[in-house]
Amino acid sequence: MNCDDPKLTAYALSELDPKDAGEIREMLEANKAASAEVDSTIALAATLRAHLQAEPAVELTETDRAEIFQAAREWAQVSPKIVPIWRRPSVLSAMAACLVVGLSIGLLFPAVSAKMRSGPPIAVRPSLPAPAFNIAMGESAAAPGDNAATPDLASSTIASRATTPYLPARPIPAIPAELNPNRGKLSIPAPQLATRAVTEPFTASAPTSAGPPIALNSPKRPAGSATSKATPQRKRAVPAPAIVNELASTKPTNSQSDWGQTGKGIAFAETSVATIPFVRVAEQPLLSVSVADQAPPMKIKESIAPVLNAEPCPWAPGNRLVRFAFQPQFSGTRINALQVEFNPDRVSEYRLIGVDRRNPGLLSALFEIVPTAKSTGSPSEPLKYQPSRPATHSLELLTVRVPSADARGGKPAVREFSLSESASR
C-alpha cells in the first residue's frame, strides 16, 4: 500500500470499520514506512485536537440567550394549529387536480369524439352554368324524441335552383317492405376496392358477382326494425323502399349540424328517396360532387381504383342502381371533389341517392339511372344555350373526373376515368 493513502489517515483517526482496520493493521506490521506515517498522523491529530479544543470558547451574550428563550416562550404559547384533512395543501391539490382532469375529460372528450365521428361535410353542387340543384337542409321533420328513437334520414329537401322546368320531382312507386326480396340486404355487390391498380383510361372490369353483398346496412339492426321505425315519418307521403331504409339506418342525419358530420357515414341527399328528382342527362350531363375537406387535394402518384357496380333497381325494375367507388392507393389521401358525367347515349336520367364516406380516403356514390332505352319522361326540348355534344356511341356509362395533383408537386390536373357497365355485368 502506498504511504500516501487516505485509508492510512482514516485508520489513524479510527474511522475505518473493523474489517478494513484489521487489514491495515496487518499491512502496517510489514510496512515500516506506512507504520511511521500512521504514527505521525496520530501524533499530529492529537496535537491539533489538543490545540483546537484549547481555544477559548466564547459563549453567547446574556442578551442573545434571553432572546432565544423569549422566542421559545412565544412559540410555546402558539397552540399547534389543527388543520382538517380536507383543508391540507396536499388534499386540496389532489382535489384541484381531479377537478381539472374531470373538466378536461368532460369538455374535450365529447369534442374529440365528435370530431372523430365527423368527417368533411359533403355538398353536392352542380356544375355551372348548367342547370343545377343544391342539396339544402330543411327543418327537421321529426320531433327530437323521434330523432332519438329512430335514427333516420334527415328531412332535407332539395332546393332546386334550376331554371329549367325539366327537373320535376318524380315520386317512385313504393315497394312494400314485406314484399321486397332485397329487404335486409343490399343486393349491390361490394366493389373490389384497391385490388389492382387501374391505369387510365379506366374501364371497370371487376366482376361484381365475386364480391359479397355490400355492407351498407347496419349489421346490428334487423332490416325489418329499420323499416318499421323509419317509415312512419311525417314527410313521407311515399314509403321509402327497404333498401333506402337500410341505408338510412346506418347514419342518422337529422339536423343541419348533423349534416356536417356525415363524413364517416352515408350522406343522403334526401329523406325520402321518392322526392329526389331525376336529372335529364340531355340537359345536365355533368354533376359535381364536392366534399368539403381541409385536406389538400389528393395527390395521385400512380393510380386510384375506381370500381363500378350496377344492379337492377329494386323499386324500379327498368332503372339501375349504379355505384362507383374510389379508393386511393395511399393512405392519408382524400378525395375532395369529383365530377360525374353520364353518357347521354346510355343514360337518359340520373339521380344521386347518396354518398358514402365512412372510410377515410374512400368515396363511393350511389346513383339511380334510367337507361336511355327505358327513358319514360317526356322528351326534353334542347336547351338554347347549352353546347351541343356529339354522340359518342360508346359503351361507357359515365366518366368520373377527379382533380388531382402531381405527387412531385407539379401542376394540378384532372384525372378522368371512364367506366362501363358492360364489364360489371
Place this chain on the structure above:
Amino acid sequence: MPSDIAELRSLLDRYERPLVRYARGILGELESARDVVQETFIKWIECRAHNTDLESAEARAAHTEAWLFTVCRNRAIDYQRKQSRIVPMNPLAPERPSEEPGPAAALENRELAGSLVGYLEMLSINQQEVIRLKFQNDLSYKEIADITNLSVTNVGFLLHTALKKLRSLMEELPPNHFELPIRQML
C-alpha cells in the same frame, strides 16, 4: 412547554460554545458568529414547534448535533454572501491608505505564521473546515459529510491532504512561536 425549555437550555449549555467557535472559524468575527448561533437556535425552536413529537427523543438527539452544525454553517455562509454584496461607500475619504502592511501588521503576520493557527490559515477553506469539525468538535467522517454536503470519501481525502500539508508546512517553517505540544512533536 417546560420540557422544551429545559431541552433548549441543555442544548445551549452543550453546543453553544462549539457553535460559536465554528461560526467564528467561518466568519472570522465574533459578533457575527454570535448572531448566527442565535439564529440557529431560534430556527431549532421553530422546527421543534412545527414537528412536535414526530421523532423520539433518542432519534432527535442523534440528529440534533449534526442538524445544529448544518444550520449554523448554512447561516454563516448566507451571512458571508450578504456581507460580500455590501460595498462600503466612503466618498469622504480622499486619501487612500497604502496597501503595504504597517510595521505592526507585519509583526503580527510573522507571529501568526509561526503559530498553529497560522498553519491552518494556509490551508484551503474546505480543509480548514473539516480540520476544525474533526479535531475541534470530534465529529466523525459521516457527520462531517452531512454537515458539509460532501461524501464521506471526499471528507477523508480532504482530511488526508490537509494533514499532509500541515506536516510539510511545519517542516518548512520554523516553529518559533509554537505551543509546547507541537514543539514536542517536532
